[in-house]
Amino acid sequence: MRGLARSGYVANGVLHILIGIIALVIASGGRGEGDQSGALKALASAPFGFVALWVLAIGLGALGVWFVFDGILPSNVRGGVDGAARKWGRRVAAWGKALVFLVLGVLAAAVALGARPNSEHAAESASRTTLSIPGGPVLLTVIGAAIAGGGVAFVVMGLRRSFRTQMSIPSGTAGTVVAALGVVGFVCKGVALGVVGVLLAIAVFTSDAKNAGGLDGAATATLTLPGGSWLVGGVGAGFIAYGLFCFLRARFARL
Numbered sequence: 001m002r003g004l005a006r007s008g009y010v011a012n013g014v015l016h017i018l019i020g021i022i023a024l025v026i027a028s029g030g031r032g033e034g035d036q037s038g039a040l041k042a043l044a045s046a047p048f049g050f051v052a053l054w055v056l057a058i059g060l061g062a063l064g065v066w067f068v069f070d071g072i073l074p075s076n077v078r079g080g081v082d083g084a085a086r087k088w089g090r091r092v093a094a095w096g097k098a099l100v101f102l103v104l105g106v107l108a109a110a111v112a113l114g115a116r117p118n119s120e121h122a123a124e125s126a127s128r129t130t131l132s133i134p135g136g137p138v139l140l141t142v143i144g145a146a147i148a149g150g151g152v153a154f155v156v157m158g159l160r161r162s163f164r165t166q167m168s169i170p171s172g173t174a175g176t177v178v179a180a181l182g183v184v185g186f187v188c189k190g191v192a193l194g195v196v197g198v199l200l201a202i203a204v205f206t207s208d209a210k211n212a213g214g215l216d217g218a219a220t221a222t223l224t225l226p227g228g229s230w231l232v233g234g235v236g237a238g239f240i241a242y243g244l245f246c247f248l249r250a251r252f253a254r255l
Contacts, residue, residue: 001066006250008063008101011056013246015039015104016185016239023236026219027229036104040111053112061105066255067098127203137204144204148197151190158186167252178252181245188238192218 018039022032032038043049043056071094110117130136157163163182169175195218219235222228 001062002255004059004062005066005255006253007055007059008061008066009059009246009250009253011059011108012063012101012104013243013250014043014052014056015060015243016189016246017243018042020236020239020241020243023219023232023239026223027233027236029229036107037111037117040108041116044111050112053108057105057108057112059105060101060108064098064101064105067094067101070094071098127200131204140200141204144197144200146197147200148194151193151195151197154186154190154193156190158183158190166254167249168254169252178245178248181241181248184238185242185245188235189242192235192239195222 015036019035022038022042025032033041040053040056043052046052071091107117127140130140161179161183163186164179167178169178199217199221219232222231222235225231
């Protein structure tokens, strides 16, 4: 199970590298869907892509299951009230990661079976439905704030290099490379998530679901800014760095 969970980090790395490459294509004026579904559909179009998709689905699903049990059986937490709070905090964090990886695994399996989802249209449709129900704008604002908060957390983790507590990073040049890729990857991914959260907030204030979107929508919105193509290209390079970091994390993660 530990081996399968480590393969999930590799699968996550492949996914982020594909997203980064698509972002670079978009930044240079090309077309593409710069999000998870776009990356998976691009992989599906490659020779024997469906085999790779199933490998990704198994790895991502296994990592999700690992975090489910990691939340059920949190370790290295002392007793007492503070210990109980930390234990539940660790559980919530682990189950949040489990949800992300399980969803990605299901998405990879769905694409392998022939589905061709469009995350951007799905995000707009979900936002439109949410805006139309009582209290929907408030709910969408909370979701946007949560996503933006997650982006800030990624940036902070990158700058503080707090991801090192979850890994057994070697000393010397290898450790420096792992830390550098982690900093760049975490910061760039945090920036992308922050833009997604801001887009949801804009959709609420303008009452227009077309302003909402996922990573692909964030890239499109960023392109309209001065120097937007450079920003998108930089984020794309950051996603590639994060993907390479995930490869190393598969080796050095504490599981």
